[in-house]
Amino acid sequence: MIRLLPDSITARTSMLFTLLAALVFSVMGLVIQASINRHFVEQDKTVITGKLELINNILQNATATDNTTRIQRQLSSALVGHHDLVVRVQNSAGQDVFMAGHDRLPDAAMMTATGSLALRSWSDGTIAYRLVVTDILMSDGKPEWRVGIAINTLHHAKFLAAFERELLLIGSGGLLCMALFGWVAIRRGLRPVQKMAVVAESISAQRLHNRLAIETIPIELESLARAFNAMLDRLSDSLERLSAFSSDLAHELRTPVNNLMTQTQVLLSKPRENDDYREVLYSNLEEFERLARMISDMLFLAKADNGLIIPHRETVQLASEITAVLDFYEALAADKSLTLNTSGQALVMGDALMLRRVISNLVSNAVRHAYPETVIHVAVSTQGNEACLTVQNVGDTIPEQHLPHLFERFYRADGARQRTEEGVGLGLAITRSIVFTHQGKIKVSSQHGMTQFTITLPLA
Incomplete structure (x- = not known):
């Protein structure tokens, strides 16, 4: 497939910007041309109307005793200084009484009177006129004279042609300048993108510290x-x-x-x-x-x-799962003189085995770190449309800087502890993954020797 536009954003934007400017210039040129042409029409109409009124007065005041020579002299005096006008006057018999101007108004143009002062255009193929042809009526209402006044529009056409050439030249130069300046402006405007590309090229596994300002x-x-x-x-x-x-x-x-x-x-x-x-x-x-x-x-x-764990959805009674887990850890808790108790109940949707593993991991963690002769309390409550499960134990306070990392793999708040006693450090990471799989949340807090894990799950 042939590409209509270049791949460069700068060239593509500059081209579109130039085309848009060309469209705007073209519309402006047409509007200006129409305005100038309308101005010429109004100017010609004013001149023709004024002279027509003057000729009308002369012919209306002419008496039967006035000879043709006197009328011609009066009309000549009235048209002094208007060499651009072409005037032709005929009597009721169709005979020419007076003609003025460099050109002779053709007979074909005098054939039809408009009966109004509206300008009309007429051309014989070589010369174009803007003219008015009208009949002058006598007092008895009979037409006595036919008057045609015209202006040769050749000089208007020459002016418009010259103006169009100059406008085209100026517009072309302006478009070239706009295309050049637009390219420069867009190039400078895209410089931050180039900086981003430089930063991206400098990134590697050993260099991830670079940032955009x-x-x-x-x-x-x-x-x-x-x-x-x-x-x-x-x-x-x-x-x-x-x-x-x-x-x-x-x-x-x-x-x-x-x-x-x-x-x-x-x-x-x-x-x-x-x-x-x-x-x-x-x-x-x-x-x-x-x-x-x-x-x-x-x-x-x-x-x-990777989202590949899809739990078997069923209604799970959290109180039953907690009781089963506490029964399993009862002997281990008794060896450490710990008391296990639970309260509350709630129904959630999820995989019973996975949820039991979550509870088991948290209880195992609490038994491992609780002080002897203390109580580990597992509570269930409801808040709105969520079930809240908490596991509390009394033991060493976990420093605040360690709390955000407890759910990371292989992370231990105390690196000096024996690993054989604490497993491999994946229990809390697995717990978080299971909770997230059930569209739940998990958080931990530790203050004044009380450590609490809180899980929220959607109610069934």
């Missing part, structure tokens, strides 16, 4: 520049989290792999009894199970990030 960007491109900077912020944040995730993942995988290698190397260093082999295999099995759980959790998070 919003204060130097035109208003029309300000929203684009802000979106561009926001995109770079998101890319930088994602890259940092990906780098941290890769580092944490390598560290988490290194520990069980090193354990497996060390135990196997020690086992193979010399002959062992069957019980020794069996003990090492059981130990390796535990490490394999840990790796399997980690891989399963990572696969779950990957599916959640």
Whole structure:
């Protein structure tokens, strides 16, 4: 397909701007031409009407005793100084009584009287006139004279032709100037876009710090520049989290792999009894199970990030799921002298197994970090069209700077804690993914030794 316009925005805009200016100039030229032509018509009408009134007075006052010579002399005196006029007077018999001007008004033009002072145009193919032909009536109402007054419009046509040429020349020059200045102006106007392109070209995985200066960007491109900077912020944040995730993942995988290698190397260093082999295999099995759980959790998070987790929708009684989870952790809580209790109930739509996993992760986290001889309280309430589930425990206050990162993968508020006691650090990340999949929200607060996780879900 043939391109009608160039690919360059500058050239395309300049061309359209020039075409628009040409259209405006053309309309202006036509209006000016019509105005000048109308002015000539009005000017000719004024001159012809004035002379016609003067001739009418002379002929009306002529008596029967006046001879032709006297009438001609009076008409000649009345037309002194009007060499551009062509006048022809005929009597009632059609005989010429008086003629004046460089041209002779043709007989064909005198054939029909208009009966009014309206101008009409007439041409014999070589000469164009603007004229008035009328009959002068005597006192008895009979036409005595026929008068034709005309102006040769040749000089008007020459003036208009010269004016059109000058107007075309001026308009062409103006269009060229406008095209040039428009190209320069558009080129300068698009300079911020070129700067954006330079910044975009300089971006790499190692250089994500460059940003566009919003204060130097035109208003029309300000929203684009802000979106561009926001995109770079998101890319930088994602890259940092990906780098941290890769580092944490390598560290988490290194520990069980090193354990497996060390135990196997020690086992193979010399002959062992069957019980020794069996003990090492059981130990390796535990490490394999840990790796399997980690891989399963990572696969779950990957599916959640890509919207591939579609929960089985059913009506879920939160109180029943909470009771089942608390029954499971009752023995572990008793070992730490903790009390588990619950209150409230609500119905939500969702996947019962996934929601139970959410509750289990939060309760497990609370049991792990709660002070001995304290209470872990799981409460359910309704607020409007949402169900609110809270899990509270008394323990160390989590510093505020750590709260926004608790739901990140492999993140721990205290890096000195033993990882074997706390799992692999994916529980809260999985919890958030499940809550988001159910169109819910989750947040955490920690003040004065009280840590509370709050989940809101749509009511059934």
